[in-house]
Amino acid sequence: MGLCMVSLISAVFYWLNQNKTTAAETDGRYVVVLDAGHGGNDPGKVGVDGTLEKDINLSIVHKVKEYLEAADVTVLLTRETDEGLYQSSDTNKKRADMQARCRMIEDSQADLTVSIHQNSFHDEAVRGTQIFYYTGSEEGKQLTDSLQAALTSQMGEETMRVPKENREYYLLLHTSCPIVIVECGFLSNWEEAAKLKDESYQDQLAWGIHMGILRYLNKK
Numbered sequence: 001m002g003l004c005m006v007s008l009i010s011a012v013f014y015w016l017n018q019n020k021t022t023a024a025e026t027d028g029r030y031v032v033v034l035d036a037g038h039g040g041n042d043p044g045k046v047g048v049d050g051t052l053e054k055d056i057n058l059s060i061v062h063k064v065k066e067y068l069e070a071a072d073v074t075v076l077l078t079r080e081t082d083e084g085l086y087q088s089s090d091t092n093k094k095r096a097d098m099q100a101r102c103r104m105i106e107d108s109q110a111d112l113t114v115s116i117h118q119n120s121f122h123d124e125a126v127r128g129t130q131i132f133y134y135t136g137s138e139e140g141k142q143l144t145d146s147l148q149a150a151l152t153s154q155m156g157e158e159t160m161r162v163p164k165e166n167r168e169y170y171l172l173l174h175t176s177c178p179i180v181i182v183e184c185g186f187l188s189n190w191e192e193a194a195k196l197k198d199e200s201y202q203d204q205l206a207w208g209i210h211m212g213i214l215r216y217l218n219k220k
């Protein structure tokens, strides 16, 4: 009987403790998924100077993560290294990779997701940062507005392109939380490609993106 009581009490304490730990980890903390586009055998866009989009994406994502964590936000990354989210046995690696990203985002029940990419265009003169959100999504639009405002004050108005709705991007189509794609710049433009490789320029972008995320979360 005595032993039984002891086990019951320790079971209750165990449960309380477990609950406390869980609560402490998530209570009041926002969860943000940061997605570094491409990776592994998929370089993304290749710049005029040979810069690979996947590397710039990952570098910026790590910087945004640091800033958000300093602001007490829980951050999940779809990839932390130069690895795609596919298995070597997958016949369609791109599809497997995109499906895995969407699954991670859905499972995380995140408050929002920001996917980081770099752009490219046949006309070398085209440049600037552009944000995409799912057509008709009110939350996507609000997140876009917050990011656009924060990035405009951080990077300057001349750097920002007009945000666009999109109904084709896989990630926008197959996720349910507020999500945007930030194309930070054009690797097809010599000057912008050089900037995008620069640590301090990446840092400025990351600061702007994290400010935009915080502004959106604070308005929720």
Ligand SMILES: [Zn+2]
Binding pocket: 037, 038, 044, 045, 053, 117, 118
């Ligand atoms: Zn991309």
